[in-house]
Amino acid sequence: MQPVAEIAETISKRVLTLDGTDYPLQIGANDVSRVYLPLARLVREKSACVVPRRYVVGISGPPGAGKSVTATILAACLEELGTGAVVIPLDGFHYPNEYLRTHRGPDHAGEERSLADLKGWHPTFDVKRALDALEAVRAGQKVRLPVCSRVLHDPVEGGLSIEPSHQVVLVEGNYLFFREGLWNRLYELLDLTVFVTAPREVLIAQLRERHMRGGRSAREAEEKIRKVDEPNMDAILETRSRAEFVIEGVRGSLAMGRKQT
Template identity: 35%
Template sequence: MCDDESENGVGGVVLERVATLAAGLAERLLLAAGDRERLMVAIAGAPGAGKSTLSAALVEVLSARGERAIVVPMDGFHFDDVVLNQRGHRARKGAAFTFDCAGFEVLLRRIRQREEQIAIPVFDRRHELSRAGAAIVHADARIVLIEGNYLLLREQPWCRLHELFDYRVFLDVPREELQRRLRQRILSHGHSAEFAEQWLAGNDLLNIDHVLGGSVAADLRLPG
């Protein structure tokens, strides 16, 4: 399972596998939802695990079942490059400390309270920035899929999010496969092989190890 089909060199077989995983997970989530007014689902995993792809597939499956579902991505809470440069953190963009976890927590608490309309930021990968109010969570969205790398970290401040999740999913992908996918993603953006290796060693692999070694147990682990 991959974040982007073209970036990771996958084809119809993998997309079919994602659809199968999504169908099975949708059944579990519907069972967990029961007669709840809202189910908050964490979909976590290391960078490159396929969280975005699975989340999008889940929305399709749930919508086909008549359920109103929406994805709330953690990536919308990236600190802007201006802030990262001021703090000397630009080279670690994507690390846990380069996100506004406190702001993300406030948003999730509002979503849990089922306010009528909640604007959420969405990260624009093409321009490498977050767009405020790029999507709306409506009160009738019964299943909310929160996806991001660091949702299940056991450390502060991320551990404060755990009580907001009704169901926790972790995508389990071998470190070597994550490295392969991320290398291909970097190359697909037009960077050199040398840059890709430097970025992997100095940032992405550190983030992978942080997630794999620092996350609490999930209700369900799925192969990514």
């Protein structure tokens, strides 16, 4: 087996991209060896015990915390260790924009609003479809899943294929640890849970950059953060206690620990 330092150096030099875009990830070998590789080794060990079904890792946290980054790097670590892994972003299970424009739901204060104005809040996801898909994936089936296009800002059918070689699936999304209704049933399908977070000012800065990179003006980005992202953030942070592991961003580096009981 390759030494940890050698694997970490290999991964840190790989060109990894985020969310199916060309946006590059930068990760230091030290963070790989301290945080990601130990977690990947644990996942690899546990996944061998559930064959022939797949092992499901749930990665949650507030918007801007780095869930997609964590999932992408963990998948790369698992591949380097010889275990097939795939990332399933929950964003692919958003209702289509046309549906959001023609339906209403409760906002963070319980008031009815157009779902289009709430996009990103949990009522804008088709959680029943996500639950059915994850049950099939967990059982070991070959499945094609929708993905969220960062260009169209809409789900695209069949954009992600879960293959027999994928023994580990890394599901990442904001509401995986919610207790309400079908969300709790989805949580119960997760074999291992990870919560990713960061200081609030870091989260806001990441969201601002993401929104503007996606085509929003500075004013539109701030409005999205104030009306949707920050209320979402507060609700999601309350689910942190349901995670077995917590990864915290501290001044650009990372720290990981088991949850406090």
